[in-house]
Amino acid sequence: MKRHIRPYFLFQAAVSLLLSSCAHHPDVPASSREAKCLPAIFPDYCDVTVPCNIAPLNFMLPADQYEECVARLTTPDGRQQTYGEGVKVQIPESEWHAMLDVSKGKNIKVEVWGKATNGQAKSGNEEKGGWMSFNPFEIHVAEQPIDEYLSYRLIEPSYIVYDYMEIAQRNLTSFEETQVFNNKVSCDDPKGQCINCHSYQNYKTDNMLFHARVTRGGTIIVNDGKVSKVDLKRDNTISAGVYPAWHPAAKLVTFSTNLTHQVFHTAHPNKVEVFDTASDLILYDVAKDSVSIISNDPDLLEVFPSWSPDGKYLYYCKSVPLPEEMRDKDIRTTYPKVQYNLYRRSFEISSQSFGEEELVYDAASADKSVTLPRISPDGHYLLFAEGRYGCFHIWHHDADIVCIPMDQYTGDALTAETSSPIDLTLFNSEGHSDSYPTWSSNGHWIMCASRRDDDNFSRVYFAYFNNGKVEKAFLLPQEDPEMHVTLLKSYNRPEFMVEPVKISAGEFARVF
Amino acid sequence: MEVKKRNKVSAVFLYVSLLAFILYVVYTLHINKEVLYTAHDRSEFIFGAPFFHTLLSKPFGLMQYVGAWLTQLFYHPALGASALVANWTLMFLVGAKAFRLKGNASALMLLPIACLLTSIIDLGYWIYIFTIRGYWFSQSLGYLAMLLLLWAARCTPRKWHLAWYLLGFCFYPLLGWFALLFVLCLVLTEKPTWRELIGLVLLVITAGIWRALLYSNQNPDDVMMAGIPRFVTPVDSNGRLSIPFWVLGAVSVLIALYSWFMSKREATQIKLMWFIPVLSAIVGIVFISSLMFRNQNYIDEMRMIRHAEADNWQEVVHMAEVNKQPTRTMVMLKNIALMNEGGLLDRSFKLGNPGVDIYNPDSLHIGLLNIASPLVYYNYGKMNYAIRLCYENAVATGFSPFYMKMLSRCACATGEKKLAKRYNTLLHHNMFYGNWQPTPITKTVSELQNSFTDELNGVENNSERFIIDSFSHSTDTVSKTASEQALFYSMIRCDSGSFWAALRKYVKMNPDAKFPLHAQEAYIMYMDKSPEEKPIMLPVEQAVYDRYKKFWETLESFVKRGLKPEEISAKMRNQWKDTYWYYNIFGRKAI
Numbered sequence A: 001m002k003r004h005i006r007p008y009f010l011f012q013a014a015v016s017l018l019l020s021s022c023a024h025h026p027d028v029p030a031s032s033r034e035a036k037c038l039p040a041i042f043p044d045y046c047d048v049t050v051p052c053n054i055a056p057l058n059f060m061l062p063a064d065q066y067e068e069c070v071a072r073l074t075t076p077d078g079r080q081q082t083y084g085e086g087v088k089v090q091i092p093e094s095e096w097h098a099m100l101d102v103s104k105g106k107n108i109k110v111e112v113w114g115k116a117t118n119g120q121a122k123s124g125n126e127e128k129g130g131w132m133s134f135n136p137f138e139i140h141v142a143e144q145p146i147d148e149y150l151s152y153r154l155i156e157p158s159y160i161v162y163d164y165m166e167i168a169q170r171n172l173t174s175f176e177e178t179q180v181f182n183n184k185v186s187c188d189d190p191k192g193q194c195i196n197c198h199s200y201q202n203y204k205t206d207n208m209l210f211h212a213r214v215t216r217g218g219t220i221i222v223n224d225g226k227v228s229k230v231d232l233k234r235d236n237t238i239s240a241g242v243y244p245a246w247h248p249a250a251k252l253v254t255f256s257t258n259l260t261h262q263v264f265h266t267a268h269p270n271k272v273e274v275f276d277t278a279s280d281l282i283l284y285d286v287a288k289d290s291v292s293i294i295s296n297d298p299d300l301l302e303v304f305p306s307w308s309p310d311g312k313y314l315y316y317c318k319s320v321p322l323p324e325e326m327r328d329k330d331i332r333t334t335y336p337k338v339q340y341n342l343y344r345r346s347f348e349i350s351s352q353s354f355g356e357e358e359l360v361y362d363a364a365s366a367d368k369s370v371t372l373p374r375i376s377p378d379g380h381y382l383l384f385a386e387g388r389y390g391c392f393h394i395w396h397h398d399a400d401i402v403c404i405p406m407d408q409y410t411g412d413a414l415t416a417e418t419s420s421p422i423d424l425t426l427f428n429s430e431g432h433s434d435s436y437p438t439w440s441s442n443g444h445w446i447m448c449a450s451r452r453d454d455d456n457f458s459r460v461y462f463a464y465f466n467n468g469k470v471e472k473a474f475l476l477p478q479e480d481p482e483m484h485v486t487l488l489k490s491y492n493r494p495e496f497m498v499e500p501v502k503i504s505a506g507e508f509a510r511v512f
Numbered sequence B: 001m002e003v004k005k006r007n008k009v010s011a012v013f014l015y016v017s018l019l020a021f022i023l024y025v026v027y028t029l030h031i032n033k034e035v036l037y038t039a040h041d042r043s044e045f046i047f048g049a050p051f052f053h054t055l056l057s058k059p060f061g062l063m064q065y066v067g068a069w070l071t072q073l074f075y076h077p078a079l080g081a082s083a084l085v086a087n088w089t090l091m092f093l094v095g096a097k098a099f100r101l102k103g104n105a106s107a108l109m110l111l112p113i114a115c116l117l118t119s120i121i122d123l124g125y126w127i128y129i130f131t132i133r134g135y136w137f138s139q140s141l142g143y144l145a146m147l148l149l150l151w152a153a154r155c156t157p158r159k160w161h162l163a164w165y166l167l168g169f170c171f172y173p174l175l176g177w178f179a180l181l182f183v184l185c186l187v188l189t190e191k192p193t194w195r196e197l198i199g200l201v202l203l204v205i206t207a208g209i210w211r212a213l214l215y216s217n218q219n220p221d222d223v224m225m226a227g228i229p230r231f232v233t234p235v236d237s238n239g240r241l242s243i244p245f246w247v248l249g250a251v252s253v254l255i256a257l258y259s260w261f262m263s264k265r266e267a268t269q270i271k272l273m274w275f276i277p278v279l280s281a282i283v284g285i286v287f288i289s290s291l292m293f294r295n296q297n298y299i300d301e302m303r304m305i306r307h308a309e310a311d312n313w314q315e316v317v318h319m320a321e322v323n324k325q326p327t328r329t330m331v332m333l334k335n336i337a338l339m340n341e342g343g344l345l346d347r348s349f350k351l352g353n354p355g356v357d358i359y360n361p362d363s364l365h366i367g368l369l370n371i372a373s374p375l376v377y378y379n380y381g382k383m384n385y386a387i388r389l390c391y392e393n394a395v396a397t398g399f400s401p402f403y404m405k406m407l408s409r410c411a412c413a414t415g416e417k418k419l420a421k422r423y424n425t426l427l428h429h430n431m432f433y434g435n436w437q438p439t440p441i442t443k444t445v446s447e448l449q450n451s452f453t454d455e456l457n458g459v460e461n462n463s464e465r466f467i468i469d470s471f472s473h474s475t476d477t478v479s480k481t482a483s484e485q486a487l488f489y490s491m492i493r494c495d496s497g498s499f500w501a502a503l504r505k506y507v508k509m510n511p512d513a514k515f516p517l518h519a520q521e522a523y524i525m526y527m528d529k530s531p532e533e534k535p536i537m538l539p540v541e542q543a544v545y546d547r548y549k550k551f552w553e554t555l556e557s558f559v560k561r562g563l564k565p566e567e568i569s570a571k572m573r574n575q576w577k578d579t580y581w582y583y584n585i586f587g588r589k590a591i
Helices: A007-021 A093-103 A331-337 A505-509 B002-031 B033-041 B049-056 B061-075 B077-098 B103-121 B124-128 B135-154 B158-170 B177-188 B194-213 B220-224 B240-262 B267-271 B275-291 B296-309 B313-322 B328-341 B344-351 B373-379 B383-397 B401-413 B417-428 B443-449 B463-472 B480-493 B496-509 B517-529 B542-560 B565-576 B580-587
Strands: A066-074 A080-083 A107-116 A131-133 A137-141 A149-155 A166-171 A177-182 A193-201 A204-214 A218-223 A226-230 A241-246 A252-265 A272-285 A290-295 A302-307 A313-319 A340-348 A353-361 A369-375 A381-387 A400-405 A434-439 A445-450 A459-466 A490-497
Touching (some): A093 A107, A149 A193, A166 A193, A193 A490, A241 A272, A241 A302, A252 A302, A252 A313, A272 A302, A290 A302, A290 A313, A302 A369, A313 A369, A353 A381, A369 A434, A381 A434, A400 A434, A400 A445, A434 A490, A459 A490, B002 B275, B033 B061, B033 B077, B033 B103, B049 B061, B061 B077, B077 B103, B077 B135, B103 B135, B103 B240, B103 B275, B135 B177, B135 B240, B158 B177, B158 B194, B177 B240, B240 B275, B296 B313, B296 B328, B296 B373, B313 B344, B328 B344, B328 B463, B344 B480, B344 B580, B373 B401, B373 B463, B401 B417, B401 B443, B443 B480, B463 B480, B496 B517, B517 B542, B565 B580
Antiparallel strands (some): A066 A080, A066 A107, A107 A131, A149 A166, A149 A490, A166 A177, A193 A204, A204 A218, A218 A226, A272 A290, A302 A313, A313 A340, A340 A353, A369 A381, A381 A400, A434 A445, A445 A459
């Protein structure tokens, strides 16, 4: 579908090109003191493993401690180039990609010098003012690329009120970010509109969907590039569709249906609790516009459906029964006891029928709650987010990503002890929420939404995954590394795509 | 000779009128200086690409961005006001050239200035809830840019005007409705030809073309009305506040028509129109004064918030002493000030606790929640709620310095150092916050913060009610300050049950403290009217007891005379308004 020409972005691209052609290549300081430590760069790209097609890993030294930064990058072929202007190191895309091309499977050596601000006393090795040289670090360039596109919803970490929100897509090989849809373009009611839960079939965008709520609400479905709006609330469902999962081969989408609420802690650091008082699973047939119930246990909560890559299993989370004495209590009392385990059902595509429920991972036995399962593209690994309770881990400081090899599962439920989880120490953050894990289409990159930077704004972190080994996580690169500070929005629901959404916001708006 | 004399008289009229208008503008800005400070405090300007790109993705966005940047100047109201006046002075001079207003006719340019001044002082409580970025300067800047274009266009030969009409079309993304106004004014200042017809056609189709070309992801209304401020929230809307902008457009059109009409008249005839300056100044002043939002509590409330933000509690108490009819927000801040300064239970009812409703001619859905709730929650140690309310408000109205400062203070109080650093970094990029650091949490706030156990609560839209209820029920505390608050708010609720529980806890937590005056008053009253089975026995001052007896004697005498409650309230007010009894009987209001 023909995309609208966006002169503004073209203008921006032209300006960026102009600026990049004038990249600053400063001299390395003639003299400096050794800091004998790694530089405190933001984002932390020291010794990370990155895709061979990723956008430049621009970074900066803390502006309150340094006034200048110079970085020298050395590629395996011995070529060197310096960068740095002020405290920021911003590498032109063309030069960076040339460096990546010659460094595939090898390392780029990075040496950093920082000129401390006068009057700012630093660590014991630093003096007031003057250049410091830090221990060099390496950027390991993997042979495997990352999916070219990433989409996410940009929204303030808000509580109830929302205003402008957008689903955006980012080219991961550059800094280009364009808008898929926003909640203003088709909304003429002051009450506003909420958009959420963008989802794609097999990382492609010809079959995709997202929801719009409140004003002119519905689920926007793209079926072979054709846009339509459907109402998934049927007489026999408790709500419209919520968390979606496209079947990898058929025009079928599984949704959870949820009655979701949120309440606020008066003092707890988690601040917000989001929970369901009821949730079921439904199957939506896109071609027939029909909804069938997959699972609707009246006493338990089923949520977060996710297909295995071969489409033969549907994974989902389901709550464990509350202790007898708590069943009639208010959710405000029982919420810390609501825990989810991971289940699956086999699926027969020809008859569209599901098999019996199997307990795959018993998180509750370790006093944990599992959410958001994702099977790796090769089917060998399972990623999920795990916290102590509940289903909305982005607000839970203790939430981490867990990865278990699926070959451990032989029909008996796995537990924390028996699942032999992969070591994700370099991927997770300690004491900060890590949630919404995803695989890239080639299975070599994992991604999550993490609040590790300040416990408030979610940011996207990636890590290299190879044969069950995970490398250090790195933050989504930005043209201006300070953007992660100045952007007062969270990256919500990051999803990989192998191609951009080709339908413009204006075209989406026509179905409202 | 006669003509010369007339010219002199005419010039005197012009200068006197200008002087009168200037003095009125300066006076108006002066009496609204607290509004201007609040304008900066509640206006979003965030350093960095995201804010810039967000605004630039909309027509008129650049003007809004520059306007948002300039709004920072209101940190020093005189500085911001000077920038506005400088803009308007340029408007006056350029406008006279652009419309070719000679002699006394130049005074017509006072009318657009009056519209623009009115637009910034007629907002009232919208200042806390409106969502238009860069509002305070963007309209003045846009109008100045429009006049500069008009001046430039009229300096060129007529055959070039077609190019200027096209340029007006091209400028739409930058200037929004001012680009259309430019085209319209240029069309009207010339004798109609085929070029002007094309100009008019362009005028009609410009917004539509730009929407198709560049703004297909924008709401059609936002593109078609680009730059015209609209005052709409999910629950409120106001057309009155758009009047100055419609009048601005209409006045510009009339001046353009006047310019065209007068271009055919003799120069002497034009100079002799002595009444134009007088009329322009009078109309301008009347327009401004008739639409200006004037209410002393509105201003005092802003000043009190400013002092409370700076933890200047002494000044807050002083303002409470002076103001006899405080709003509910002011009452809440006064009680926080007394908590910090000491004497809450001895002075609060003397200074008055029944707050009056805000002056709200537009019936806005506005209250403490929008005006000062994060500040109040922070000072009561309820950090999560302060943070939440900052977000709820800032998401709609912008991450202004007020919310950034509060968020930073809250993050410091909750130990979220990285988050505090983010807010500080953003604030440090603002013009006057380069060295700003959050005031460390005080012992009192810290004590309150640690005195509550965590609870889960739902959606609370009534901050005042929530605070009163949560404090009056929080008698299970080991904090002296919290026990004082529990006692105070149980008295505010006029709830004898929670009063007795709170008093028992207060006495336990403050065994050596003097029995505070208002607590004595409440104690006597509840012993008399709502005695417990096992009352706590405390000594009260004889004078207080005697006064209580007299209060009831007076009250009963009025009741016996058959007076209505409101009449009794009025008659007893002067003598008894400083007592808890008066508050309990006449003062409390449903919140």
